Amino acid sequence: MTKKSVIQSLKRWNWLFAPSIPDLVFSLRTTITSLVALSIALWMELGQPQWAAMTVWIVAQNTIGESLSKAHWRVVGTLAGAVAAIMLVAASPQQPWLFFPLLAGWIGLCAGLGTLCHNYHSYTFVLMGFTCAIISVSAIDTPDQVFSIAVARSTYILLGVVCEMTVALICEPNVASHARAAVRHNLQDIIEGTASVVRDVLISHAPPERDLYNTFSRVMTLNDRIEFSAIETGHSGPMVASARATLGQAAKFMSRGLGMQTRLALSGQKNGRFAQPVVAAFADFLAAMPRFLDSDAGVTQLCTHADTLLRTCETSIEQTARLENGSSEQRAFVDDRIVLQGIALLLSELTLLLNCFRGTGPDKQALGALRLVRPAHGRAALSNGLRSFIAVLIAALIWEITAWPTGTLFVMFVSVICARFASFSNTVIASKNFFLGAVWAVIAAVIPVFLVMPVTSDYPVLCFAAGIPMIIGGLVNRHPATAAMGASFVNFFPYMLEPENHFRINELQWFNSSMALLTGLGFGVLIFRYLFPFSFVRFHRNFRAIIENDLRNIVGRNSRMTDQLWLGEIIEEMERLIAHDAGRDPSQTDAWLSSAFSVMTVGRNLLYVKFLLTKRALPPSVETELTRLFEILESTAVTSHEKLEAITGAESALYQTEARSEEIGQRIQISDVIGCLSIAVKELGKNTSFQKQHNFR
Secondary structure (H helix, E strand, O other): OOHHHHHHHHHOOHHHHOOOHHHHHHHHHHHHHHHHHHHHHHHOOOOOOHHHHHHHHHHOOOOHHHHHHHHHHHHHHHHHHHHHHHHHHHHOOOOHHHHHHHHHHHHHHHHHHHHHOOHHHHHHHHHHHHHHHHHHHHOOOOHHHHHHHHHHHHHHHHHHHHHHHHHHHHHOOOHHHHHHHHHHHHHHHHHHHHHHHHHHHHOOOOOOHHHHHHHHHHHHHHHHHHHHHHHHOOOOHHHHHHHHHHHHHHHHHHHHHHHHHHHHHHHOOOOOOOHHHHHHHHHHHHHHHHHHOOOHHHHHHHHHHHHHHHHHHHHHHHHHHHHHOOOOOHHHHHHHHHHHHHHHHHHHHHHHHHHHHOOOOOOHHHHHHHOOOOOOOHHHHHHHHHHHHHHHHHHHHHHHHHOOOOHHHHHHHHHHHHHHHOOOOOHHHHHHHHHHHHHHHHHHHHHHHHHHOOOOOOHHHHHHHHHHHHHHHHHHHHOHHHHHHHHHHHHHHHHHHOOOOOOOOOHHHHHHHHHHHHHHHHHHHHHHHHOOOOOHHHHHHHHHHHHHHHHHHHHOOOOOOOHHHHHHHHHHHHHHHHHOOOOOOHHHHHHHHHHHHHHHHHHHHHHHHHHHHHOOOOOHHHHHHHHHHHHHHHOOOOOHHHHHHHHHHHHHHHHHHHHHOOOHHHHHHHHHHHHHHHHHHHHHHHHHHHHHHHOOO
């Protein structure tokens, strides 16, 4: 091994051996807080005080907003789970094979509902599931004590939450001002990123599919995290609404830029007499944008410049329509105008984006309509629900057959892990890392349990022995590549200490508890790996079914499909694919992403055509042609190939209609529709070719 490779290897571990100040402060602060919570629980002489320390680590997050949100929903989920546990035990006293199916059904329901939700709303159902399991399984032998167990469990949680929130608020002053600055900085980065993508498209240097995906995914992630910023800023409604609208508009702007790429390729008019100067001016404008985004005055200048460019673009569009009449280059003028109309659409969306960013956009209701929407995934929810239901039943059956003395712990941990894994995007990888974290927690607990606690009862000595592994676990938790493992470690390490006031856990009991923990988590890993596993073939087929259904919704008369819903659907499916992409051929994933972007572009342009149609500003002949086309696209009996032919036929018919038209306004309206249909033909053709090549039919 060369010296250079050794140095590079060490650099990869800098986050652990030379951590950043924020990571080290977070780890130290949370370790101290968890040990304080543990000491308070011991002082109150609560049974199983380790749950208070575990709660501190579970609630502690990167930002105050995340911590407060998670703490809030943890309390809600814990209390709801405690009530469910009491009802479950009361409904099936001394009836294990009535109790376990009811428990399995509850865990499955919570896992399914948790999959449908996002952020810590999902975590609420996770808590409802495994809190019910912990309390009810603990009360199997003494059902008359279930209320006391539920109260004790809730007390641990509240104690841990109060300790973590108190320390976090003390250690991070001026949260609101920092949060506002962070939101503006993140939005500025997103605007710069989307502007860079569109500029690259205009100069014929479109970025790779992975880069496009990363930008879209970051927009969606920030959209999800805005609720935490809202908490930090004191629920500043206007600021949050503008931020969400900015992110939604940024996604629309970038997706429209992808359509511009197709317009330029189809028309060949990048160097057209009218289009070329406007395209070049717009590209230069986008390149200069980052210099003006730091201040409101600069953003105002950008809006003014964008309005000037839009007026120039509209003037050029009118000139092409006027010069077209009787010209031998009629088709060239139409193609030139299609490019200009694409630029006009981009400028309109950019202007709205900048207005949302500076807080002078539409009213609150209109801003709400601009935010991205992350749709619920029913298939994944059903899979997780059924998987969890079956896993708990099998675990209970194993305990019944083997009569394992600590089998209740095994069932409890299986329930916990099934509920917890349901909120992960890639359950196979996450469950494996979670299991490894628990293994390290058991190993690390050996020193304090076997070498420290038997020889002294001094709490400071225990803090020293337990604090060092906690600090290391906190750093592992902060590193993105090992976050799941680190979270598992810091969650289960306090549990494996099993401290008590009046006695010390014996070695045999500790080994039994360790075995129950590891076998429960290991069983969960196997369940999520082999029961209803993720299948790429099934994923592609499901994606195609979703897209075909949503395309029908786009053209449906009574459909409520919007740009935000459409973009959210496509981005979420791309995130699901990338989450399971490890070990696959990158070229196949890139090809699929390209196909997904094609579908995204088709949907946006059909939505725009539908908007033009519903405005009833088009010539009657065009409205008739589009109505007929939409009826074909909405039909379930028409194949994809036939739909592509129908769009191609409508495009050809509108070209002929435009050539016969003598009114400038009608020519502009018709070419606006032609541009969208031309994009749909090109991108649908690419997607159909991809589906045939990969046989996902």
